Amino acid sequence: MLKDKACIYAIIESMRAVLRYVRGRSFEQFQQDEQLIDAVIRRMQIIGEATKRLSSQLRQSHPQIPWQQMAGMRDRLIHGYHEVELPQIWHAVTEIVPLPLPQLQTILTQMPDPLAD
Numbered sequence: 001m002l003k004d005k006a007c008i009y010a011i012i013e014s015m016r017a018v019l020r021y022v023r024g025r026s027f028e029q030f031q032q033d034e035q036l037i038d039a040v041i042r043r044m045q046i047i048g049e050a051t052k053r054l055s056s057q058l059r060q061s062h063p064q065i066p067w068q069q070m071a072g073m074r075d076r077l078i079h080g081y082h083e084v085e086l087p088q089i090w091h092a093v094t095e096i097v098p099l100p101l102p103q104l105q106t107i108l109t110q111m112p113d114p115l116a117d
Contacts, residue, residue, distance in 0.1 A: 004058045005111045010050040011070070012104050014043040015097050022093055031086045040093060041077055041084065047097075048074015062107060065100045 018040055022030060030036060051070040059067045073092055077084060 003053065004055050005108065007050040007053045008058075008104055008108045008111070011047050012101065012108060014046040014050070015101050015104070018043045018047075018093050018097055019101075022090075027087070027090050030090055037086065037089075040089060044089065044092065045074050045077050048072070048077070058107075062103070065103060065107075066096065069096065070100075 021036055021039055021043075025033075025036075030040075048071050051067055052074065054067070059065070076088075
């Protein structure tokens with residue numbers, strides 16, 4: 001449970017960061033900013049890695065979250081970096097990342113605090 005909570009927290013924080021990074025920017029601005037691309041890709045990798053570390057029990061209990069898609073993006077970024085297509089990353093950041101964020105925040109708040117009595 002503690003590992004799951006830490007992973008959900010990491011996913012949420014990285015999603016929030018990615019959304020902050022691209023807020024107010026166009027795809028054209030994104031594709032011309034190497035630092036922004038690197039930052040977004042790194043956060044997407046963190047999202048995917050943290051997703052892979054979640055227990056199968058947690059993932060199965062929340063089938064509405066696109067766990068497989070989230071983990072799969074990490075695999076594509078890690079194992080095919082030279083083939084990364086910026087339109088796909090932009091689509092993921094602007095269309096996919098925002099969708100599960102409210103649900104993940106709810107999951108996090110419903111998880112027990114391991115330090116509480």
